[in-house]
Amino acid sequence: MNEKYSETYQIELFKQLKASKLYSDLFNAAQEEVNKPSVKLSDLRRTVQSALKDSGWDRKLRNAVYKHIQNNTTDVNPKYPVEYNKERLGYVLKAQQAWEKKILKSLNSMCTELSIPLARKRTEREQKDLNQRWFELGAEGPDLSAIRPVYAPKDFLEVIIGLSNTNYRSKTESGFNLWGIVQPPLSVKSMDELRFQYNEMSINQCQSGMDDGQDLSMELFDLDRYKLGKKVIGVNHGPLASEFTKKGSAVGLRSELWCQMLGVQVDDVAVLYYEQLKTNVLQHELLVDNLLYKDVKLTATNDDHYFVFEDFLYQVLLPFSRDVTVLNHLMNNSTITPAKSYIRGRMGLEDSAVYYPPNGVIPFHGFAMYVSPLCYLYKEPIKLYYVFREFFMRYFFRLHCLSSHPQGILSLSLLFETLLQDREPELFFHLKSVGCQPLKISFKWLMRAFSGFLASDQVLVLWDRILAYNSLEILSVLAVAIFSFRKTNLMKVQTFNAAEGVLADLTTLQVVPLIQLTLFCKT
């Protein structure tokens, strides 16, 4: 640990490690070592340490520390107020809180309108019945005709457009972001910086998911990658798996590589925890369940890539809404202030306040699409659950809350606009002058991380790169690439609908060559 990590950060890390199963496992292993006859008392510390290292515990500990660092922001300072640690820009935090209030209000009004409670305990019989149907929840879902999604990407975009710093006065008339609609002056990466960051994706390097399977020499490349990938997996070391995946992962190795990069291990404790969440689902019915049901029915069920996985989605999404690990993570690492609800009749009493929903996430239209592509990788619901949870806690939550974080949706939107303006000024200007702001089309792609827009295999190829480079910025780059690629047709459109039509079907696109074209080709 160097000075990059503050003392409090380190203390927090130790606290978490001590509470984990790894700690007790490590402790037991150490005790076993001590009991071996070969151990000398004088040399106890050194022999035990090296023995633990030899038996692979060292690697496991390193992976755990790596995972913690990946998931938790480093710049939390206890001297500052909590709010300031969540978000340095006051107006962004205020906007986020106002937005949350609005969502909550519409959730509440739906409750009153349909006269259904936010939560309700199920009767014994209902619980039994639900338990029996657990693996085919899609077949006889609740009546959803009156349920509507609380908000869609379009609504959230309105909030982003309306966001501006009242204290900021730009020197130029037109403001900071010349043509776009995102106002806050955040610092985003330039094309050169991105080129440097995504160096391994450059055109002179072969990529899995593109250069394989074309002809014989590429078949050899694919085979080589496969062999190397197997070795990487054998080592079981998170950072190494990331390094390997920077050039894409072979299809057959992806599921394991992702587990290693995300630090997902399904042990007995994890299975037990999932079962507990499932029990929670069986015991109580939440309004959020209906929203999740409705969302699956509106998106994945109708999608020819994902409809076969419908039942898996319920098995992941319903327990997810009960998972307080997610809540704690969001409280510490995001600008989200989870909504609170009160037990009936005790309005306003802090003691009887509970977070609602328990995981602090109110789903929007398209939320199920964060899970759907993962269904191609894991056929066991529990593993699928944990991979999704890690993915969410590391990346996806940033796509639907306001923050000035460089990975947040605000920065990604701004990055998209500046890159597009930099790369395709002519196109941007044309679209803007016919009343078609590019972000109005691309925002839904960004917010859903392209899931449901690209073909399923391409979503996985894209998410490979999110994990490997540990950054969501690739989403903005791809969005720019798509605009560039369809430029000829876009230059001809005169209306917003026509532009939307040109960009309606992205299922034929190949992610990697498009990104390469934008990042590494001089126009």
Added chain:
Amino acid sequence: MAKLRYACDQDKSVLMNNFEARGWIQVSPEDDFNFYWANVQNIRNIFSIEAGYRLSDDQFINHFPNHMELTRKDLMVKNIKRYRKELEKEGNPLAEKDENGRYIHLDFIPQTFMLPSDYNLFVEEFRKNPNTTYIMKPCGKARGIGIFLVNKLSQLKKWSRDGKTSVFTPPTAKETYVIAKYIDNPLLIGGKKFDLRLYVLVTSFKPLKCYMYKLGFCRFCTVKYNANINELDNMFVHLTNVSIQKQGDEYNSIHGGKWTVQNLRLFLESTRGKEVSDKLFDEIDWLTVHSLKAVSGCISNDRHCFECYGYDIIIDDNLKPWLIEVNASPSLSATTSSDRIMKYKLISDVINLVIPPGEPPEYDEELATSDALSQEMKSRMGAAAGFRGARDRRTSTWK
């Protein structure tokens, strides 16, 4: 290129759009056509002895005269059984058997009997394993019509008696059934059963030239699979035919229960590894080649004919593919928009392979004979190397 004249029996948009896109002129089948997309009944008439019809060099037609050898359920089984015996007699290593007497490489159709003719054989087999489920299919019907599942001999009384009473009049295709061991352990995805519909184009049986279309699809049942015998009557559980599933409440008209083979492969390779999924798709290629080789001797190899078959394949939970049947005229109606695109491309590729675009080549006798020779050679070499040649000849869109 000169404008070709085409005739077509089916008013299907995927066909018509293709012909029109090429600027071809429609004529009636009685006229002088260059390209005829006929239905199966009209083929029978054209090639019947009474018609005495002769096709000239510039005419192509989309069926082989006696395609039934492959596409009628009972004849296909008969031909495959004979093919296996022949290979065994030759001592061909492909006909190798394991210790239980099952073919290692050629065991790709479920055990099948003809009814009424094989009734006694069937009863003998049934008594050995009384708790097996069998599936009854009428030989001459398609789209899941007349299919039912049986697990008791009493359900078959009708066929045993019928067989005896009408001993003197041989049963027609309508009355004969095949009874096949039901694959009761199909691979399930999302808890649901599915089968594969793959398209195979044959332009010649001697030497065998076949092309496998990349864009096949999986057809899913809308209801969870359940091997329980009480559900034997519920055809939404067991039959994947779109024409059946469409009638169910759960049918979704946006995707129509269809999933692309690429997605299947992505799923299998991701969840089970590369080796396993490569093996499965290799076996599917092999089973196609074997089924075609099995009939290449008895199909009259008219060089004016080509045929696009719809192969129905079920994968069991050990990831072993089983050939269920071969359709001579796979449905060309599009149920969804991606279905339309896929089928349009299919027909387009079929036409491009049968009538390559561009000017007709100059006829050169020497070249033609040498070409024929080299193809003969290729096919022989293919036979030695286990028909690999047949696969190598597939073009790029057709893997």
